[in-house]
Amino acid sequence: MEQPGNTLRWGKRLSRSMVAVVLLAGLALALVPSGAARATPPPPSGYWLLGGDGGVFSFGAPFYGSAAAAPTLCPANPPGRSMPNGSCWALAATPDAGGYWILNAYSGVITPYGDAGSYGQPAGSAPYTGSTEFWPNAIGIASTTDGKGYWVLEVGGSGLGSVQAFGDAGFHGDEMTPVPPGGHVGSPVALVATPSGLGYWIVDSDGGVFAFGDATFAGSMGGRHLAAPVVGMARTVDGLGYWLVGSDGGVFAFGDAAFGGSMAGTTLAGPVVGMTANQAGPGYWLAGSDGGVFALGGAPFLGSMAGHSLSRPVFAITARPVIFV
Secondary structure, three states, X not given: OOOHHHHHHHHHHHHHHHHHHHHHHHHHHHHOOHHHHHOOOOOOXXXXXXXXXXXXXXXXXXXXXXXXXOOOOOOOOOOOOOOOOOOEEEEEEOOOOOEEXXXXXXXXXXXXXXXXXXXXXXXXXXXXXXXXXXXXXXXXXXXXXXXXXXXXXXXXXXXXXXXXXXXXXXXXXXXXXXXXXXXXXXXEEEEEEXXXXXXXXXXXXXXXXXXEEOOOOOOOXXXXXXXXXXXXXXXXXXXOEEEEEEOOOOEEEEEOOOOOOOXXXXXXXXXXXXXXXXOOOOOEEEEEOOOOEEEEOOOOOOOXXXXXXXXOXXXXXXXXXXXXX
């Protein structure tokens, strides 16, 4: 049976222990710099790869589903068109990284995943009526700043890039309004939106860059000799610079974009098909059609599909967006 005296002694010892713990905890906090105590973890880097069959491969980014699960969404060689590697060529992420859209190049159908909303699509619009052989290819998609709209880049028989805007996306012009003197040498390959969402760039395969809305023209490779055609573009966080990438992995930096290296001169298992900038820090990633990913300029390597069996080649890479609080 416990005695009152023992209870008193244990109570005193417990109180002294608790005081000691509190003092030690306070001392530990005092030794940590105030800035470090309030520091938040760095935002996560990540990216998605998109296969021509609509397959999505996530690295450091959430997976919300893929169009490959429904074979009718991204079929190879749809009616009237030769697309042996599949018909889904572009993916855009929502600004909060909570979802993404997959664009069918043939039909103009946009399939949303995660928290991505549906705000309309090229399918069924005027360019996609009549004989399918005259339909344009929908080759690029970019989200607005709030994720409640998007732009789609198309290329038709004229070889010029046209833009359709959906949701709260504003139309700021395209390569057909007006056609520059002398026309275009290359074909459009990508559309990138400005940070404000009040403009965008279109880049052509010859390295020509065309700025619309509040997009700043910082230079291009138009009129210069290229070892390989340009296949992609990515912008800096502030939108005052951008990178272009060729299918040989060559990278060209303009404005405040820092050159972080390239894969030019390197033997590649598959041609480079696109690039995306690291949203959580420096650098950028290049993607090859074989699923290979090349991390350059300080961007972390988070994985790839190189060496894996793919149903269809990779067509695009998209970075996980970051929201800075």
